[in-house]
Amino acid sequence: xxxxxxxxxxxxxxxxxxxxxxxxxxxxxxxxxxxxxxxxxxxxxxxxxxxxxxxxxxxxxxxxxxxxxxxxxxxxxxxxxxxxxxxxxxxxxxxxxxxxxxxxxxxxxxxxxxxxxxxxxxxxxxxx
Numbered sequence: 001x002x003x004x005x006x007x008x009x010x011x012x013x014x015x016x017x018x019x020x021x022x023x024x025x026x027x028x029x030x031x032x033x034x035x036x037x038x039x040x041x042x043x044x045x046x047x048x049x050x051x052x053x054x055x056x057x058x059x060x061x062x063x064x065x066x067x068x069x070x071x072x073x074x075x076x077x078x079x080x081x082x083x084x085x086x087x088x089x090x091x092x093x094x095x096x097x098x099x100x101x102x103x104x105x106x107x108x109x110x111x112x113x114x115x116x117x118x119x120x121x122x123x124x125x126x127x128x
Contacts, residue, residue: 035059054081
């Protein structure tokens with residue numbers, strides 16, 4: 001069964017193009033235009049990994065990652081951005097982020113990264 005990937009990105013062209021590329025690589029893909037829509041997708045479907053743009057209106061990628069960590073702890077999150085993240089920003093999100101890929105990236109580069117991350121065990125659920 002192919003891994004299920006959720007792409008959360010407000011840039012429609014990027015989201016659609018990436019979705020096509022990942023489907024061609026054999027992944028099952030869902031898309032969301034913002035963080036709230038992404039969380040709704042996660043509430044309704046099992047997702048192995050979410051690829052999330054850092055800079056989005058409303059809920060940004062870091063907030064999305066934090067919410068996923070508590071609401072959907074078995075879903076891995078990879079942030080993407082054309083902006084440089086500081087070490088402190090990455091540390092703050094460490095509980096929910098398993099990776100960061102800088103834009104622009106090639107599909108080949110991203111698929112290799114996803115393959116490595118998906119081969120790792122999913123995060124453990126947080127205890128209350």
